[in-house]
Amino acid sequence: MSITLQHISKQFGAFKALDDINLDIPEGELVALLGPSGCGKTTLLRIIAGLEQADQGDVFLKGDNVTDQPVKNRRIGFVFQHYALFRHMTVFDNIAFGLRVKPRKERPGEAQIKDKVHALLQLVQLDWLHDRFPDQLSGGQRQRIALARALAVEPSVLLLDEPFGALDASVRKDLRLWLRHLHHELNVTSIFVTHDQEEAMEVASQIVVLNHGKIEQKGTPSEIYDQPQSDFVSRFIGQTNVFHIEGDEQHWLKSTGIIVDEPKGTVAHVRPHNIDVEKVTDATNSRVFLKDWQHLGGTIRLELNRDGHNGSGSTIYAEMPNEQFRELALHKGDRVALRIKHAHWFN
Amino acid sequence: MSAINPGFSHRAKPLTLNDSAWVRHTLVIISLLTIVLFLILPLATVLIEAFAKGWSTYAASLAEPDALAAMRLTLLVAAITVPLTTVFGVSAAWAIARFEFWGKNLLITLIDLPFSVSPVIAGLIYVLIFGAQGWIGPWLSAHDIKVIFAVPGIVLATLFVTFPFVARELIPLMQEIGHEEEEAALSLGANGWQTFFKITVPNIKWGLLYGVLLCNARAMGEFGAVSVVSGHIRGLTNTLPLHVETSYNEYDFVGAFASASLSAGLAVVTLVVKTVLEWKQKQDLKAARQAAAE
Numbered sequence: 083m084s085i086t087l088q089h090i091s092k093q094f095g096a097f098k099a100l101d102d103i104n105l106d107i108p109e110g111e112l113v114a115l116l117g118p119s120g121c122g123k124t125t126l127l128r129i130i131a132g133l134e135q136a137d138q139g140d141v142f143l144k145g146d147n148v149t150d151q152p153v154k155n156r157r158i159g160f161v162f163q164h165y166a167l168f169r170h171m172t173v174f175d176n177i178a179f180g181l182r183v184k185p186r187k188e189r190p191g192e193a194q195i196k197d198k199v200h201a202l203l204q205l206v207q208l209d210w211l212h213d214r215f216p217d218q219l220s221g222g223q224r225q226r227i228a229l230a231r232a233l234a235v236e237p238s239v240l241l242l243d244e245p246f247g248a249l250d251a252s253v254r255k256d257l258r259l260w261l262r263h264l265h266h267e268l269n270v271t272s273i274f275v276t277h278d279q280e281e282a283m284e285v286a287s288q289i290v291v292l293n294h295g296k297i298e299q300k301g302t303p304s305e306i307y308d309q310p311q312s313d314f315v316s317r318f319i320g321q322t323n324v325f326h327i328e329g330d331e332q333h334w335l336k337s338t339g340i341i342v343d344e345p346k347g348t349v350a351h352v353r354p355h356n357i358d359v360e361k362v363t364d365a366t367n368s369r370v371f372l373k374d375w376q377h378l379g380g381t382i383r384l385e386l387n388r389d390g391h392n393g394s395g396s397t398i399y400a401e402m403p404n405e406q407f408r409e410l411a412l413h414k415g416d417r418v419a420l421r422i423k424h425a426h427w428f429n
Numbered sequence: 430m431s432a433i434n435p436g437f438s439h440r441a442k443p444l445t446l447n448d449s450a451w452v453r454h455t456l457v458i459i460s461l462l463t464i465v466l467f468l469i470l471p472l473a474t475v476l477i478e479a480f481a482k483g484w485s486t487y488a489a490s491l492a493e494p495d496a497l498a499a500m501r502l503t504l505l506v507a508a509i510t511v512p513l514t515t516v517f518g519v520s521a522a523w524a525i526a527r528f529e530f531w532g533k534n535l536l537i538t539l540i541d542l543p544f545s546v547s548p549v550i551a552g553l554i555y556v557l558i559f560g561a562q563g564w565i566g567p568w569l570s571a572h573d574i575k576v577i578f579a580v581p582g583i584v585l586a587t588l589f590v591t592f593p594f595v596a597r598e599l600i601p602l603m604q605e606i607g608h609e610e611e612e613a614a615l616s617l618g619a620n621g622w623q624t625f626f627k628i629t630v631p632n633i634k635w636g637l638l639y640g641v642l643l644c645n646a647r648a649m650g651e652f653g654a655v656s657v658v659s660g661h662i663r664g665l666t667n668t669l670p671l672h673v674e675t676s677y678n679e680y681d682f683v684g685a686f687a688s689a690s691l692s693a694g695l696a697v698v699t700l701v702v703k704t705v706l707e708w709k710q711k712q713d714l715k716a717a718r719q720a721a722a723e
Binding site: 170 | 609610612613614615616617618619620623627628631632716719
């Protein structure tokens with residue numbers, strides 16, 4: 083195990099930021115700490131780094147208990163949300179900083195430092211910027227310099243706090259893939275914090291979903307998406323239709339013609355692509371109609387409503403591939419029949 | 430246009446443009462007259478009086494042993510108080526900007542205290558504590574330690590009036606700059622001192638210099654507080670401002686104005702450097718805000 087957390091708790095006044103967190107992260111993984119704001123994910127990252135102290139619990143890095151070690155002894159690389167580049171230093175000096183502050187015995191010579199910094203600059207493809215100051219760089223460039231600076235000290239663990247949070251949408255997309263590929267190349271155990279589930283799915287090899295200071299679920303992106311273990315995870319990862327079997331919603335379900343054979347709980351979560359939509363020619367057979375649809379690229383999203391229900395809460399979302407939608411030749415207002423292919427049940 | 434949309438035109442233009450030229454000129458003349466009357470004229474008088482009996486008399490009155498002693502004492506007091514105030518200011522600003530602790534607001538209020546207390550009262554406080562009739566005066570005289578009417582008293586009084594200067598400059602600056610760069614340095618393996626000297630100091634240097642400069646000007650120019658504790662012993666406990674007063678009271682006008690011209694010169698130099706530093710510090714703040722906004 084590269085990182086092990088045992089019984090980590092942290093309280094800010096009356097607010098419980100982290101509540102008995104236990105987590106093992108194997109060597110070489112790229113892990114996303116995913117959760118809504120205020121779920122404790124950044125606090126957990128800072129505790130691993132040593133920038134924050136846990137009230138209880140232990141942190142192990144590569145098997146060593148580092149709970150009482152200050153940040154500078156932990157051999158971690160930390161990339162800050164706003165990069166925290168040293169504004170009075172050039173890009174070169176920023177990256178060289180970690181090498182130059184080493185104790186005299188371990189410090190490499192200036193020539194070695196120069197080679198290493200340029201190698202890192204080439205790794206992040208920004209060698210031509212070495213004599214610029216941070217305020218002359220774009221957001222994406224700063225991000226990559228911050229990463230190069232963190233990698234300069236050859237950390238055993240790389241920690242990134244909302245690495246794409248402050249970037250434009252287009253730059254963000256590029257950098258996500260770039261980070262994933264860079265991780266394949268370097269294979270250094272990495273954790274990044276994000277509130278964006280799409281980002282976590284796209285970049286991480288493992289996702290840890292946090293909510294209210296607790297781990298809701300941990301697994302690969304496929305496990306998290308296909309087998310959500312809690313109501314919260316199912317709602318937070320991807321879009322989902324929520325049907326309450328008890329109460330009014332049952333009628334909604336029945337009257338749509340959706341047959342619930344054997345309910346395995348009181349709440350059914352159905353992903354939009356797990357709903358089959360068919361056109362009904364005889365309008366009296368169905369009370370569900372197509373209210374609107376949107377083109378999402380490869381797929382079409384359908385907004386389906388029942389007669390007399392126009393509130394957003396009573397809209398069902400379904401998705402289907404482009405071609406299938408074209409074949410169906412559906413128009414707004416058309417009557418449809420629905421069939422649920424797969425549901426996740428919760429109580 | 431104003432007839433169509435008067436509200437818009439009023440908001441779009443600065444207020445002064447609506448005032449007549451007559452009002453504008455009057456305001457400018459009043460300001461200029463005030464500056465000439467209260468700043469430039471006195472400064473000129475100091476120089477004219479100082480050189481009234483020629484360059485040699487001017488030089489001689491500055492080379493007089495008592496004047497030299499006053500200059501030495503002033504420099505000594507500044508040399509002691511400025512570093513102490515700087516250390517205090519950086520520590521206080523660091524604590525206030527970085528940590529949440531009980532009594533933080535009280536500390537901020539107390540830092541401002543010397544600004545609101547009359548310097549004479551400040552001097553008097555030390556007389557009441559360390560003076561012959563004061564709380565620990567008898568103990569001090571029993572151990573042959575002189576505080577009041579001696580250099581330690583002058584240093585204490587000067588410390589009291591100067592200690593907010595550096596802290597006041599740094600607190601908003603350090604709050605604005607934040608903690609991230611220091612955390613980054615620590616995560617890269619730097620120790621506390623390396624972080625302080627390589628990251629913190631470069632980031633706050635212009636604000637720090639500005640505070641030190643103001644503190645120095647005040648330390649060298651303080652009259653009230655020092656006057657109460659000094660005892661005006663010529664050649665021993667007279668600082669430069671006190672020497673000006675003593676000389677003037679003894680009808681040594683050239684001596685008084687020659688010493689005053691030194692103080693005035695210091696003031697002018699301070700003013701120029703202050704303007705430069707203020708500009709530099711603003712650049713720092715602007716950069717910090719920009720970084721925070723991104």
